[in-house]
Every structure is written in structure tokens, then in C-alpha cells.
Amino acid sequence: MSKRQNAKYKLDRRMGENIWGRPKSPVNKREYGPGQHGQRRKGKLSDFGIQLRAKQKLKGYYGDVTEKQFRATYAEAVRMKGDTSQNLIGLLEQRxxxxxxxxxxxxxxxxxxxxxxxxxxxxxxxxxxxxxxxxxxxxxxxxxxxxxxxxxxxxxxxxxxxxxxxxxxxxxxxxxxxxVPTLDEVPYAVKMEPNLVVEFYSR
Missing domain, CATH: 3.10.290.10 (RNA-binding S4 domain)
Known part of the structure; x- marks a missing residue:
């Protein structure tokens, strides 16, 4: 069993979004990141940074699955016919x-x-x-x-x-x-970008 190492709402604050749409999320009160430097102006993210963020957000949404499990799910999505990003979401929703x-x-x-x-x-x-x-x-x-x-x-x-x-x-x-749902059918509270996750892993 993979153990969640950090508080679940930390992810919300790090991403600046209420990922699960929960009323208790701290993002509802403070939109800036955690820690003493959380209110600093955010720098512009590189393409790699944007892709990494999309991966962390999607991985975190599914209960912070381990990197090994997530990568294995991606590898399975690649082997399947059709759109890899849709396949990835379908496989995650089948857990x-x-x-x-x-x-x-x-x-x-x-x-x-x-x-x-x-x-x-x-x-x-x-x-x-x-x-x-x-x-x-x-x-x-x-x-x-x-x-x-x-x-x-x-x-x-x-x-x-x-x-x-x-x-x-x-x-x-x-x-x-x-x-098995398509990306449009999955009721995410925030926008997920599995296409960026695919780009991240296929670099």
C-alpha cells in the first residue's frame, strides 16, 4: 500500500487550485502557495514546468499514486489503441x-x-x-x-x-x-491536461 507522505490539502495550495472541489480546501481562503515565500510573485513556468505541474496535479488527484504505478499506467495507455491521453484517464478511472x-x-x-x-x-x-x-x-x-x-x-x-x-x-x-469514460465525462473540479502528461513522459 502506498502511504501518502504529505497532507492532502498541501497539494491544493501548491497548485493554487481546489483539486477535489472540497468546501474545506484552504485554497478557498488563500490562493497563494504554502510557506513563507508563498505570496511571492510567481515566475513564468517553462514548458517542462507546465508539463510537470500537469502530471503532479493528475497524479495527486488520484490519491497521490506512486510514480512507479503512474508511469506503469502511462505505459499501458501507450500500448492501447487510440488517443494516449484518453486511454490514461480511462485506466485511472478503472482503479x-x-x-x-x-x-x-x-x-x-x-x-x-x-x-x-x-x-x-x-x-x-x-x-x-x-x-x-x-x-x-x-x-x-x-x-x-x-x-x-x-x-x-x-x-x-x-x-x-x-x-x-x-x-x-x-x-x-x-x-x-x-x-470506460472519456475525458469530457470525468467530473474533475479543475481542468486536467492529460495531453501535457503524455508530453512529459514522451520527452
């Missing part, structure tokens, strides 16, 4: 922790990963505790009996700040992965 998050079984992507790691999620009736496991079209992701009563899960289901996207169909404590 089990992401489907749990999209189905509103958890309030944050980090909580979704924790629920999966603790064995509270069933895929097609079988327990799965690997957050990065790939969910296929038609797979049914279900909350375990204990998870249905968890305060975290009940809180997530009552959240009004985000809706369940069309590519995930939720019926109570079960969610079916309907199809």
Missing part, C-alpha cells in the same frame, strides 16, 4: 478506489483507498483489498456488510458537492461500472 469514490461510497479518494485496503469492498461478490485493482465494464462493486453502517460511508452518500457520473450506476450499496 477500484476511484470507482468506490465515484459511487459516493467514500467522501474522499483517500478514504476510498482506506475502505478498499481494509477489506470492506466486494467486486462481483468477492472481497478485494487492492486499491489499484482494475475494474472491468459490467463489474459490480459492493459495500461489505460492516461498511454499510460506517459513518464515513453514510457521510459520503449524503454529500451534495458532487454527483455520481453516468459511467457508474449506483443502486443502494452496489455500483456497476457501466463504461
Amino acid at each position: 477500484l478506489d476511484m470507482v468506490v469514490y465515484r459511487a459516493k461510497f467514500a467522501p474522499t479518494i483517500f478514504a476510498a483507498r482506506q475502505i478498499v485496503n481494509h477489506g470492506h469492498i466486494l467486486v462481483n461478490g468477492k472481497r478485494c483489498n487492492i486499491a489499484s485493482a482494475k475494474v472491468k465494464v459490467g463489474d459490480v462493486v459492493e459495500l461489505g456488510s460492516k461498511a454499510k453502517e460506517m459513518a464515513l460511508v453514510l457521510e459520503a452518500q449524503g454529500l451534495t458537492e458532487r454527483d455520481v457520473p453516468e459511467y457508474v450506476s449506483v443502486d443502494g450499496s452496489k455500483a456497476t461500472y457501466v463504461r
